[in-house]
Amino acid sequence: MGNLTQQATVKMVANHKVWLEDNAIQQLHTTAQLPHIQAAVGLPDLHAGRGYPIGAAFFSSQHFYPALVGGDIGCGMALWQTDMLHHKVSGSKLAKQLGNIDGSMNGTDLQAACEDLTALNTAHLPLTTAELAASLGTIGGGNHFAELLQIDTVYAADANLEKARAYLLVHSGSRGLGGAILRQHVDAHGHRGLQAASVEAAAYLAQHDAALAYAQLNREWIARRMLSAWKTQARCLLDVSHNHVVPSSIQGTAGFLHRKGATPSDQGWVMIPGSRGDYSYLVAPTDNSDYLYSLAHGAGRKWARQDCHGRLAAKYTAQDLHQTQFGSTVVCGDKGLLFEEAPAAYKNIDAVVMTLVEAGLCQLIARFKPMLTYKKGDRACC
Numbered sequence: 001m002g003n004l005t006q007q008a009t010v011k012m013v014a015n016h017k018v019w020l021e022d023n024a025i026q027q028l029h030t031t032a033q034l035p036h037i038q039a040a041v042g043l044p045d046l047h048a049g050r051g052y053p054i055g056a057a058f059f060s061s062q063h064f065y066p067a068l069v070g071g072d073i074g075c076g077m078a079l080w081q082t083d084m085l086h087h088k089v090s091g092s093k094l095a096k097q098l099g100n101i102d103g104s105m106n107g108t109d110l111q112a113a114c115e116d117l118t119a120l121n122t123a124h125l126p127l128t129t130a131e132l133a134a135s136l137g138t139i140g141g142g143n144h145f146a147e148l149l150q151i152d153t154v155y156a157a158d159a160n161l162e163k164a165r166a167y168l169l170v171h172s173g174s175r176g177l178g179g180a181i182l183r184q185h186v187d188a189h190g191h192r193g194l195q196a197a198s199v200e201a202a203a204y205l206a207q208h209d210a211a212l213a214y215a216q217l218n219r220e221w222i223a224r225r226m227l228s229a230w231k232t233q234a235r236c237l238l239d240v241s242h243n244h245v246v247p248s249s250i251q252g253t254a255g256f257l258h259r260k261g262a263t264p265s266d267q268g269w270v271m272i273p274g275s276r277g278d279y280s281y282l283v284a285p286t287d288n289s290d291y292l293y294s295l296a297h298g299a300g301r302k303w304a305r306q307d308c309h310g311r312l313a314a315k316y317t318a319q320d321l322h323q324t325q326f327g328s329t330v331v332c333g334d335k336g337l338l339f340e341e342a343p344a345a346y347k348n349i350d351a352v353v354m355t356l357v358e359a360g361l362c363q364l365i366a367r368f369k370p371m372l373t374y375k376k377g378d379r380a381c382c
Contacts, residue, residue: 008032009039013291013359017351018044019302027053036063036193039250041292043262044355045300045347051191054261054301057294059248063193064256066204069245071182073208074215075144075173076241077263077271077297079282080223080234086150086166089230091329091372094148098229098331100377104134105225113137113221120213124206126180132214135175137221141334143298143341144172145276145375146222149368152279156365161282167368168234169271169280170222171298173243174215181207196256205245212241226374240270242297250289262294269365272356274299274349276341276373277324281353283362295356299346309339316342324370332375341375 010032014020024046031052032040039059046055052068105113113136114129122129139146149167185204194201216239227234240263248257263270265285272295273280285295303311321338322330332338339345356362 008037010042011040011291012042013044013355013361014042014046015355015358018347018355020046021048023048024053024055027051028056031056031058031068034065034193036060038253038255039292041262041294043294043296044352045261045296045298047301049260052260055296056260057262057292058258059250059255059292060193060258061253061255062196064196064201064245065191065193065258066182066185066208066245067191068258068260069208069243070260071179072173072243073178073181073211074241075178075243076171076215076219076239077273078170078216078219078223078239079237079271080168081162081237082166082168082227082234083232084166084230085164086371087164089166089371091148094230094372095329095331095374098226098374101222101225101229101374102138102377105137105221109137109225116217120210120217121206122210124203125177125210126184126207127177132177135177136218137225138175138218139172139222139374139376140175141337141376145373146170146172146226147273147276147280147370147374148372149280150371151366152369153367154365155367156284156363159365161366166371168223168226169273169368170219171273172215172219172222174211175218177214178211181211208245212244215241238269238271240264240267248293250292257292259294261297263297264293265295265361266293270295272296272298272349272353275343275346276330276370276375277326277328277343278346278349280368280370281349282365282368283353283356284365285362286360288361291361295362296352299349299352301345302347303345305340308342308345309336312339312342312344324373326369328370328372330373330375331377334376337376
């Protein structure tokens with residue numbers, strides 16, 4: 001089955017409001033030609049990745065492809081409603097209270113984290129328990145972040161959201177674990193797919209599922225570290241991964257659904273964040289099996305990382321980029337990352353989300369704006 005006998009169906013969720021680079025579209029179509037791929041969907045945040053597109057979903061039968069998931073298995077978004085009232089706190093003051101959370105935990109936090117790790121089956125993983133504990137509760141680089149938000153607009157009257165509260169959004173994944181799993185797979189099998197019933201497939205899926213659990217635990221510990229520093233509490237409203245492969249059935253066909261930077265639309269409400277210094281949207285997905293039960297996971301890159309400094313250095317200083325159009329604070333001690341992740345490097349989140357809404361794939365619940373964005377500490381850690 002798959003495109004061994006028929007051409008895969010390729011769909012795009014796009015309109016004139018959202019720019020899509022030719023290279024990303026080509027990657028989508030090229031990937032759709034892999035054996036056993038039956039359907040591919042490019043979302044409004046589609047952009048080129050290392051060989052495979054980001055902001056895309058793929059459905060295959062009989063085989064699945066770990067390389068389509070990539071190295072950050074389990075990367076996702078988690079949202080907490082904190083006990084803080086947003087009008088009584090300051091992003092800049094909270095940044096000082098937070099300090100630097102780039103390093104490993106210690107003391108009672110580390111002990112508690114190690115106890116959490118015992119619930120995971122780590123014996124079959126390519127990293128030791130000590131290595132996993134060292135990364136737990138850390139955000140990582142790239143486009144990962146933690147952001148304190150306040151509600152700007154509520155669209156759904158029955159949303160039951162407390163507008164006066166501050167909300168914490170965490171975007172992170174499985175840190176070095178996912179990459180180690182992918183390297184182990186590629187060393188043994190290259191970029192070939194794995195047959196669903198094989199011993200190799202079962203071994204990969206066991207590691208993959210452990211990485212999903214570890215990534216979720218990582219987001220929880222990031223939030224716990226930040227909330228502890230701010231001496232407040234919170235309740236988790238959602239935690240959804242956008243990098244994974246899961247058994248699925250699409251229009252009566254059993255197979256595997258790969259998401260690479262694609263938010264599930266079959267797990268309830270989800271957050272679709274903009275770049276730092278832009279809005280983020282809470283949305284309610286609609287049934288969209290035609291689009292592989294997937295939505296955009298963010299704004300999507302517009303510029304390659306290596307181009308950002310050259311495009312922006314003449315217009316902005318590093319200090320300029322530590323504050324957003326909303327007056328919110330950006331904590332990022334890495335100057336290169338500060339430019340690579342500048343808002344101008346990303347697509348317009350309003351256009352991305354409205355493209356999904358106009359396609360009938362989700363409904364707006366609320367829009368948030370940032371108060372504080374943490375990327376990487378600008379003070380010595382530990």
